[in-house]
């Protein structure tokens with residue numbers, strides 16, 4: 001096995017999913033986002049765990065992601081949140097992926113794919129753009145689009161959805177923007193109803209709204225990041241505590257590497273490209289076989305304080321630039337760190353980590369999503385689970 005890998009704690013995923021399920025209105029469904037390889041955690045294992053924990057739907061972005069889940073024997077409905085190319089539409093139909101639609105041309109393409117595949121009453125969901133500015137028709141166009149869907153030869157309307165742009169922010173402006181987006185969505189759903197068409201499953205709540213706004217749950221929630229153990233930006237643990245609520249999420253991924261060499265450096269020995277760090281005294285330098293191609297990005301060590309990793313529960317600073325495949329840590333003198341010792345870069349409590357991906361994301365000006373999605377394919381995922389799956 002490669003000395004760099006991601007440990008995936010499936011029990012933590014189960015824990016988070018049960019917290020989420022307990023927060024969703026009892027009569028609303030749960031759609032778990034497993035797009036982007038389950039935010040980097042490995043889509044098949046995470047999707048199977050989600051289904052075992054009561055997911056009624058799964059959500060992917062690309063057709064290939066849906067095909068992978070179907071290939072693994074998953075029969076749960078799969079929502080496809082992004083658009084695909086015309087050449088992929090037969091696969092959408094054959095694999096029974098549920099696409100989002102919102103314009104005439106795309107609806108026609110799918111209708112034709114259904115005709116080619118001999119599929120009738122193929123369910124699509126109508127996406128409404130209430131202010132995200134990404135995909136969807138305008139709220140005023142929803143009734144017309146719904147008519148177009150139900151009068152097509154082979155499509156039926158399975159649901160309606162929208163997506164929020166600032167649901168994870170607490171500023172007054174953003175909170176009122178979210179409220180107005182929700183109202184526009186309700187308007188769109190009602191206009192479809194008024195046209196005599198059943199809007200099907202109405203869904204809009206992402207992680208932030210799933211935890212914070214039960215009135216937006218409607219018929220289904222679509223949480224993602226909270227399943228993997230990270231809070232939606234400003235809606236952190238402290239925020240929920242201030243509301244008198246305890247939301248206990250456990251990060252699912254630990255990023256692990258190994259000290260593959262311990263080298264004794266004299267004073268004045270520089271480390272890595274660009275010679276940005278030089279030892280001031282004699283010190284031991286540990287070499288780690290992990291770099292930016294693995295998702296340990298250069299910028300992680302270019303901010304104030306830089307990146308620290310945990311070896312045996314103690315913090316050691318990364319020194320010099322992170323290379324493509326390797327980086328170096330300063331062990332100091334007499335650390336007792338040995339070759340083949342495990343290094344934990346981030347992870348949940350109990351993983352040996354001193355920080356989670358959330359802390360790295362805050363320190364480097366990004367979001368936890370980007371950290372876990374950034375862990376590349378060459379990093380094996382090792383699943384830890386107390387049960388069989």
Ligand SMILES: *Cc1c(COP(=O)(O)O)cnc(C)c1O
Pocket residue numbers: 033081163205206207208222223224225226232
């Ligand atoms: C990714 C995504 C979600 C899940 O978002 P989180 O912030 O991870 O909860 C929900 N809906 C859509 C349309 C998405 O693209």
